[in-house]
Amino acid sequence: MSLNSKIAIATLSLLLGSSISEFSANATRPQQKQRVVTAQVNKVKNHTVIPGKQVGTITRKTKRADLVKLFGASKLKDETTRFFGGEAEFPGTVINLGKDRGLTVLWKDKTRTQVRGVMVYDPQWKTPEGIGVGTTVSQLQQKIGKFKMSGLGWDYGGIPQLDGTKIANYKGQLVLRMSVDEKLAQKYEKESLAISGDGVTLSSSNPSLNRLGVNVRQMIVFFD
Numbered sequence: 001m002s003l004n005s006k007i008a009i010a011t012l013s014l015l016l017g018s019s020i021s022e023f024s025a026n027a028t029r030p031q032q033k034q035r036v037v038t039a040q041v042n043k044v045k046n047h048t049v050i051p052g053k054q055v056g057t058i059t060r061k062t063k064r065a066d067l068v069k070l071f072g073a074s075k076l077k078d079e080t081t082r083f084f085g086g087e088a089e090f091p092g093t094v095i096n097l098g099k100d101r102g103l104t105v106l107w108k109d110k111t112r113t114q115v116r117g118v119m120v121y122d123p124q125w126k127t128p129e130g131i132g133v134g135t136t137v138s139q140l141q142q143k144i145g146k147f148k149m150s151g152l153g154w155d156y157g158g159i160p161q162l163d164g165t166k167i168a169n170y171k172g173q174l175v176l177r178m179s180v181d182e183k184l185a186q187k188y189e190k191e192s193l194a195i196s197g198d199g200v201t202l203s204s205s206n207p208s209l210n211r212l213g214v215n216v217r218q219m220i221v222f223f224d
Contacts, residue, residue: 044070047124049132051173052224055118055125058105060223064093064112067105071095081106097122117222125219127174129167135216137178137209143167151200152179152192152214160204175220181213188212 046056053059057070067076081092081104091107104119126132129143141147144165152158158178162171185192191208202209 047126049120049125049127049219049221051127051170051221055103055120055221058115058118060115062115067093067095078112115223117220120219120221131176131216133216133219137204137214140216141204147204149178149202149204151195151197151202153196154198157196173222176216177218177220178214179217184211184213
């Protein structure tokens with residue numbers, strides 16, 4: 001096992017306080033089957049993400065019934081979130097906020113009465129530092145300082161290491177998943193392959209990351 005693999009597994013195990021088999025960053029993105037009701041969405045005014053504490057008004061004490069009040073029943077879909085190609089399963093509730101936008105609430109058990117964490121796919125939701133979906137590598141470096149990250153394009157790829165950064169206090173509470181812009185990856189295929197895979201460690205100052213449009217595609221927030 002490479003150093004990157006060990007780092008990824010150790011980090012994610014720490015985040016969940018249990019075995020790594022319960023989590024993978026390759027979670028299913030929100031299903032786009034429900035019609036978006038603008039009036040309901042506009043009621044959600046709090047989009048602040050504080051790792052360990054909240055995603056908007058969602059906290060570890062939030063129950064599924066609370067999600068209905070916040071977002072409307074039509075926006076919610078309970079499903080089993082599968083990880084590692086289906087080897088592990090986790091109770092989840094998808095909150096559909098439109099095409100490629102929304103949240104997935106991860107529950108501690110099937111009663112859906114206590115939140116373990118939230119996966120964020122929607123650029124509206126940001127940390128106090130302004131970090132959110134769409135934040136580029138250069139922007140992230142400006143906000144937190146230089147950092148290292150695992151090679152892209154695999155199960156534990158594109159995860160910045162928070163140690164030594166300005167948000168080191170979020171370790172164990174926040175995972176950022178970064179990936180390349182698909183069109184740019186096709187245009188610069190060889191360069192994209194060079195920064196991908198297990199065994200690759202990348203510096204945030206690597207010029208290929210900016211050229212390939214690498215940005216945050218997913219935030220995973222865990223609560224205390």
